[in-house]
Amino acid sequence: AQSVSQHNHHVILSEAASLELGCNYSYGGTVNLFWYVQYPGQHLQLLLKYFSGDPLVKGIKGFEAEFIKSKFSFNLRKPSVQWSDTAEYFCAVNAKSSASKIIFGSGTRLSIRP
Amino acid sequence: ETGVTQTPRHLVMGMTNKKSLKCEQHLGHNAMYWYKQSAKKPLELMFVYNFKEQTENNSVPSRFSPECPNSSHLFLHLHTLQPEDSALYLCASSQDSTGAYEQYFGPGTRLTVT
Numbered sequence: 001a002q003s004v005s006q007h008n009h010h011v012i013l014s015e016a017a018s019l020e021l022g023c024n025y026s027y028g029g030t031v032n033l034f035w036y037v038q039y040p041g042q043h044l045q046l047l048l049k050y051f052s053g054d055p056l057v058k059g060i061k062g063f064e065a066e067f068i069k070s071k072f073s074f075n076l077r078k079p080s081v082q083w084s085d086t087a088e089y090f091c092a093v094n095a096k097s098s099a100s101k102i103i104f105g106s107g108t109r110l111s112i113r114p
Numbered sequence: 115e116t117g118v119t120q121t122p123r124h125l126v127m128g129m130t131n132k133k134s135l136k137c138e139q140h141l142g143h144n145a146m147y148w149y150k151q152s153a154k155k156p157l158e159l160m161f162v163y164n165f166k167e168q169t170e171n172n173s174v175p176s177r178f179s180p181e182c183p184n185s186s187h188l189f190l191h192l193h194t195l196q197p198e199d200s201a202l203y204l205c206a207s208s209q210d211s212t213g214a215y216e217q218y219f220g221p222g223t224r225l226t227v228t
Contacts, residue, residue: 043221046217051214092157094213101162101172102213102217104156106154107157
């Protein structure tokens with residue numbers, strides 16, 4: 001069965017620190033990949049997505065993610081975090097062969113110390 | 115009007131009650147989804163509708179009964195629930211259910227079963 005693993009449940013950083021959140025999935029076929037973010041008190045919203053092409057994807061608010069097919073990974077990065085990045089981050093995978101099914105990871109809570 | 119709305123935002127119900135959750139999207143999308151979000155667990159896909167037809171039932175117990183009268187509205191009818199069904203229930207919509215489009219989420223209904 002397909003699954004998505006987010007290894008870090010809670011990450012605490014100081015402002016201006018660099019961020020990398022891990023995401024690994026188990027599926028051998030072609031995938032669409034997503035990172036969603038949920039800011040405190042707000043809806044889940046899309047941060048960035050990868051469908052095909054350049055494996056380095058840039059999203060909103062300075063976030064980027066790199067798809068490494070050989071490692072089944074889609075890690076999220078930001079070179080310098082801000083206090084406003086405090087949120088919960090969810091990685092999600094859609095296997096193109098099972099179109100309507102998107103599998104979410106359990107989320108990583110990011111806390112930024114001002 | 116915001117993209118995806120859900121009512122009620124909070125619901126407390128006894129195990130013998132019958133209640134319904136409502137979701138409405140104002141984005142002109144054709145696919146709608148129900149998810150269950152429990153603490154420290156991955157977001158669980160429950161049901162998917164595409165052009166009013168159910169395309170995915172992720173082995174959800176029959177005490178949860180979805181209804182999609184048109185592409186803009188989605189209901190989740192609840193009866194004889196269990197305490198472990200207490201969770202945040204999220205509705206989402208997307209252009210279609212092929213996985214090629216991002217999902218837009220509502221704020222969720224916080225359900226407590228007593």
